[in-house]
Amino acid sequence: MTAAGRPRGDGAGARLSIGAVLGRLRPEFPDVTISKIRFLEAEGLVRPARTASGYRQFTEPDVERLRFVLAAQRDHYLPLKVIKEQLEAADRAETGPQPPRPVLMAVSRNGLPAAEEFVDEPVRRLTREELLEQAGIDAVALAELEQYGLVRPGPAGFYDSDSVEVARMARALGEYGIEPRHLRAYRASADREVGLLEQVVAPMFHQHGEEARGRAEEATRELAALSVGLHTLLVKAGLRRMSGR
Numbered sequence: 001m002t003a004a005g006r007p008r009g010d011g012a013g014a015r016l017s018i019g020a021v022l023g024r025l026r027p028e029f030p031d032v033t034i035s036k037i038r039f040l041e042a043e044g045l046v047r048p049a050r051t052a053s054g055y056r057q058f059t060e061p062d063v064e065r066l067r068f069v070l071a072a073q074r075d076h077y078l079p080l081k082v083i084k085e086q087l088e089a090a091d092r093a094e095t096g097p098q099p100p101r102p103v104l105m106a107v108s109r110n111g112l113p114a115a116e117e118f119v120d121e122p123v124r125r126l127t128r129e130e131l132l133e134q135a136g137i138d139a140v141a142l143a144e145l146e147q148y149g150l151v152r153p154g155p156a157g158f159y160d161s162d163s164v165e166v167a168r169m170a171r172a173l174g175e176y177g178i179e180p181r182h183l184r185a186y187r188a189s190a191d192r193e194v195g196l197l198e199q200v201v202a203p204m205f206h207q208h209g210e211e212a213r214g215r216a217e218e219a220t221r222e223l224a225a226l227s228v229g230l231h232t233l234l235v236k237a238g239l240r241r242m243s244g245r
Contacts, residue, residue, distance in 0.1 A: 014060070015049070015057040015058065016059070017055065017058070018048075018058065021058045021062070021066065022034055022037065024063055025063070029067075029070045029071075032070060040066065040069055041056075045084055046066055047062075068083075069083050072086075082168070082172045125154070125156075125158035125160065126158060126160065126161070126164065128142070131163055134164045135163075135171065136168065137170075141171070141180075144180040145180050148180045148181055148183060148187065150170060170183060193227050193228075197224060200219075
């Protein structure tokens with residue numbers, strides 16, 4: 001099957017029952033249940049084949065699709081609507097039988113950010129029109145994001161790919177009634193975290209030599225992952241207290 005669960009002509013390997021799928025997912029997602037898998041199917045996020053008797057038959061791509069959905073919910077708190085949009089976009093792009101891994105952040109096995117997420121990559125410059133199109137927002141929404149410092153164009157007026165992801169997240173939060181003005185605290189918190197890390201790594205970058213710079217860059221990535229990981233754990237703990245678990 002494709003990432004969208006459509007039949008493929010290249011064969012999808014063994015067919016799995018819903019119980020077998022549950023057994024495959026449980027080690028990584030202990031809270032998943034058969035009811036949860038059925039719910040995701042009802043929402044159109046996975047489309048297993050059916051036998052003549054009506055029994056579900058999942059394939060390996062179906063399992064990977066479910067793993068993607070569950071990871072996106074657990075690690076990034078994405079609403080199902082946004083996850084479905086990501087998968088449908090991958091289907092339209094015909095990326096192949098395997099759905100993409102969550103694109104917002106590289107994570108380690110414990111579900112926390114990995115240092116590799118913070119590796120510097122070539123920056124792709126986007127025009128204002130490209131940002132609006134890729135983020136799925138209008139000019140009014142972008143103006144609000146800029147007003148509260150959530151999205152910032154560079155000196156030449158271009159945006160980067162991170163701006164697209166920020167805008168998409170803000171749009172998803174907006175579906176729950178959370179407006180850009182409510183997100184100012186996120187900007188302020190991020191700036192404080194960056195300022196703290198800068199105090200630690202700035203002296204390292206003043207040392208001479210490629211080896212010293214490499215150590216400074218590695219330390220920056222590790223500190224960034226630890227900082228964001230701590231934030232993630234504190235949010236998770238707060239949510240557990242909120243739900244009384």
